[in-house]
Amino acid sequence: MEIRQIVRDIKQGKIAPVYVFYGTEQYIVDETVRLIEERVLDEASRDFNYSVYDLRETPVQTVLQDAETFPFMGEKRVVRASHALFLTGSKLPAGAPEHDMDVLSTYVGNPPDYSVLILEVAQDKLDERKKVVKALKKDSVMVECAPLKEAALADWVVRQAKRYRVGMDAAAAELLIAMSGAHLRQLDKEIEKMAVYVGEGEEITEHIVETLATRExxxxxxxxxxxxxxxxxxxxxxxxxxxxxxxxxxxxxxxxxxxxxxxxxxxxxxxxxxxxxxxxxxxxxxxxxxxxxxxxxxxxxxxxxxxxxxxxxxxxxxxxxxxxxxxxxxxxxxxxxxxxxxxxxxxxxxxxxx
CATH class of the missing domain: 1.20.272.10 (Zinc Finger, Delta Prime; domain 3)
Known part of the structure; x- marks a missing residue:
């Protein structure tokens, strides 16, 4: 599924019980997860119903036990687990816990409706030969978070400028990418900085980019x-x-x-x-x-x-x-x-x- 469609669904309240984020563009992961959290969790019960795990240290079965726990003072809970290397062909680091893939496959086939499980792995590809990956592809939302390609990256910069209520044309966007790099988080910081400088409703020009952008x-x-x-x-x-x-x-x-x-x-x-x-x-x-x-x-x-x-x-x-x-x-x-x-x-x- 395309990331834009996933974001539209989240904003409309169509939240899946299981998400798998894979790829190296962490900004896309963090921003999409933030939207899920904002839609699912209320401020009063957030601390009780939001958990974060590192799967290099915690077995997935422990994560799933948490996801199966009823929310406290809220309707849903969000359980986020990073470094799901067992979904890829990579070797697990020394000292990593034993992960029970059968338990995960069973969970994915029948997840509770009161939890949102988020698995993350910062690798370009999953090992689609694995039974658990096949189960996830069938019963979860798979979100590819790859670096944006050339045209899409410039378009993203222009759209991001609009979010900050300023204008920016393609030439200024390409110059910013050339000067500050292609990482979305850094580009977002640069756009925000220049938007504050020019003021709402104004234009971020090539001259502004040349003057203010942080050079790599x-x-x-x-x-x-x-x-x-x-x-x-x-x-x-x-x-x-x-x-x-x-x-x-x-x-x-x-x-x-x-x-x-x-x-x-x-x-x-x-x-x-x-x-x-x-x-x-x-x-x-x-x-x-x-x-x-x-x-x-x-x-x-x-x-x-x-x-x-x-x-x-x-x-x-x-x-x-x-x-x-x-x-x-x-x-x-x-x-x-x-x-x-x-x-x-x-x-x-x-x-x-x-």
Whole structure:
């Protein structure tokens, strides 16, 4: 079932007795569970009828005993259990309790009407060969909480802005994603901040985003590589020095501009560019490349655009040079700040030779 339909059902009071949330976008999990709680629990009896468990520590049969307990001073109870790894192909951590899957399958087939059981697991896939997963697919609401794809992510940002009673167009939304990353919780915080700044009924423009949005270091690495691709080495050096200031700034940003961290991120990004450079001629779509490389589709889009500026040979030479600088820094052969300065200054020569 689509997440939007699930949310509509919850808002209309159509609450299922069992939900399974799986996937890595925790914001979707938390927001949907919050809606369930608001719809099911009243403030007066919430503390008596709301339980949270970690299935790495508590056996599922204990959770189910709680779910089968009648609510106190209220009509329903909500029982939330995280890390349901037994629904996946992953091994349980050492020391994990024994989980009785037969008890869970029996419960799911005939759940009490006074409880809402919520199982969560932060993994992309469930093991559909398992009997208990088949039972859950048949008799519960399965909620996939995967990171939103490129177009859906920008649409979500625009809709979220409307929730805060401000306007935002697609261009501003895409810029915010590029600057602050693709995690919904962080994006929500950024939208809320900018909505407060512009005021109700006003517009969050690209200029506002550029001015106020919190930049991820990865975004600055993208911008740095853009300067390198255009052979704007002086501007690239200025950007590097700006990143260096993060290393001596406030306690919140200190360490972000540490040269070894910048070098590591540069190496990672250039490796992604090389991989995309080899995948594009083979007909892979941006979505396929994102899945294969384990990156967000929007990151794949930006990387695809950057990859055009480099030859495959240049990318290989740059990656090799970064590996050499990493060794020289770690063995004390060169100062780490100087090493990155020399690397950036030497890029024009690498690009020309390739």
């Amino acid at each position: 270091l990865e975004h600055d690495i993208f911008r740095l590589i853009d300067k390198i691709a255009r052979l704007q080495i002086e501007e690239a050096m200025r950007m590097y020095y700006d990143l260096q200031r993060l290393n001596t700034g406030s306690s919140e940003t200190r360490g972000e501009g540490e040269p070894l961290k910048i070098l590591t991120l540069l190496a990672r990004q250039f490796r992604i560019l090389l991989q995309i450079k080899t995948l594009q001629p083979r007909g892979y779509s941006q979505q396929q490349m994102a899945s294969l490389l384990g990156i967000h589709p929007y990151v794949a889009k930006l990387a695809s655009e950057q990859a055009h500026a480099f030859s495959e040979q240049a990318l290989k030479r740059i990656i090799h040079r970064l590996a050499e600088e990493d060794i020289r820094i770690k063995t004390g052969q060169v100062d780490k700040v100087l090493a990155l300065e020399l690397f950036i200054l030497g890029l024009k020569d690498i690009m020309h030779k390739s």
